[in-house]
């Protein structure tokens with residue numbers, strides 16, 4: 001065994017989960033950590049890509065909550081980056097929910113947000129107040145020990161009745177106005193499931209996370225990996241790219257290392273790296289069904305459970321390079337959630353199955369307005385789609401797929417642009433460059449199962465009887 005292949009710990013995948021654990025092992029325990037990443041850049045969904053030497057886009061990060069001074073999230077990032085990662089606060093309001101007959105801006109002050117909702121829906125005051133305390137308590141119960149969670153459930157019996165509901169079930173029980181129900185569920189894209197399918201507990205954790213507004217990293221999402229990697233390198237660790245882990249080597253029930261091959265090159269030579277600690281950030285599905293050898297009985301139950309579990313949704317992203325600042329049309333850097341009706345479930349079903357037909361909703365964000373260090377203006381538009389719609393091209397290589405795939409992409413891109421133009425006249429004139437990514441893009445670059453952008457879906461079955469969303473282990477430590 002070569003010394004250069006021996007480490008104190010190996011982390012599979014360089015997403016924020018992998019970077020975080022690697023940095024903690026390095027900073028807290030002085031471990032020499034090897035990160036193995038199948039993509040040719042580090043960062044997972046926090047990486048960026050560029051076109052035309054001037055447009056840069058994040059592939060997966062639009063905003064993060066709890067990054068104000070003193071917030072827990074900020075303290076964690078300060079620790080992980082030795083205080084070098086800086087954050088810009090998004091404008092007020094930071095969310096704009098756009099419906100055909102009304103538009104609502106969510107304030108980054110939770111008291112104001114609540115007051116605005118009550119002002120618009122005074123007859124629903126009681127339900128709105130309960131909603132705020134419910135999301136607060138559900139979010140808090142995710143980060144406390146089981147004993148405390150049980151105690152809270154005793155003193156707050158409402159919890160037992162709501163923690164395994166879908167969002168729709170919760171909203172239907174507590175509200176009358178269709179506008180209000182739609183409004184409160186407007187951020188369903190942040191967890192990828194519309195109200196009739198998504199877990200209210202998971203909605204609560206994310207809605208609560210963003211109550212004090214959104215933040216964006218100064219310099220863009222790639223700054224995250226750039227500022228965390230030095231901590232890992234300080235103790236002799238490193239991140240290697242284009243290294244796809246094909247198997248976790250397990251002997252006598254204990255992980256000893258990993259087998260690695262150049263990504264997307266099935267004939268490439270196999271290398272081996274060794275460490276007494278192996279941690280997977282490659283997602284639960286990949287880890288249990290692909291990386292742990294099939295004859296390993298230790299995780300047989302999890303493997304079967306994950307295989308049986310519903311599949312997560314994939315998405316389309318339209319990356320736009322703009323000729324001029326979108327501020328010209330009044331955008332300030334807030335998110336825009338544009339909906340053509342109140343029924344999110346119907347829009348999701350319709351659009352997922354036929355994205356080449358009319359567009360019914362989308363999420364839009366402007367990185368260049370959130371971060372003034374960007375050299376050119378950009379925008380991103382995201383919507384959800386069924387992987388099956390694109391699966392017939394899955395065996396063809398990136399950038400070498402048949403013409404029909406590119407024709408379809410072009411038609412979808414035009415539909416999306418027309419949809420946004422119908423809400424914001426003049427938008428299309430701003431566009432200099434566009435490129436659409438599909439579920440195949442997510443599957444190829446992130447190695448995610450069927451391009452499921454959030455991994456295992458956020459359905460109520462994810463929530464255990466005790467209210468914890470960690471029923472399925474999302475990362476394993478062997």
Ligand SMILES: Cc1cc2nc3c(=O)[nH]c(=O)nc-3n(C[C@H](O)[C@H](O)[C@H](O)COP(=O)(O)OP(=O)(O)OC[C@H]3O[C@@H](n4cnc5c(N)ncnc54)[C@H](O)[C@@H]3O)c2cc1C
Pocket residue numbers: 012013014015016017018036037038039043044045046059060061062063064065243244245246281282283286315317382445446447448453454
């Ligand atoms: C389009 C989109 C928009 C999003 N917007 C936001 C947002 O605005 N705010 C927010 O907070 N979150 C957002 N998210 C979610 C957030 O980006 C993710 O939750 C987070 O980045 C996931 O980090 P991770 O480390 O768990 O996984 P990933 O970032 O998925 O990292 C996993 C890494 O493992 C690698 N890998 C997989 N298999 C192997 C293997 N066998 N060998 C080696 N490497 C492997 C992958 O290439 C990848 O780099 C968004 C996600 C997407 C896709």
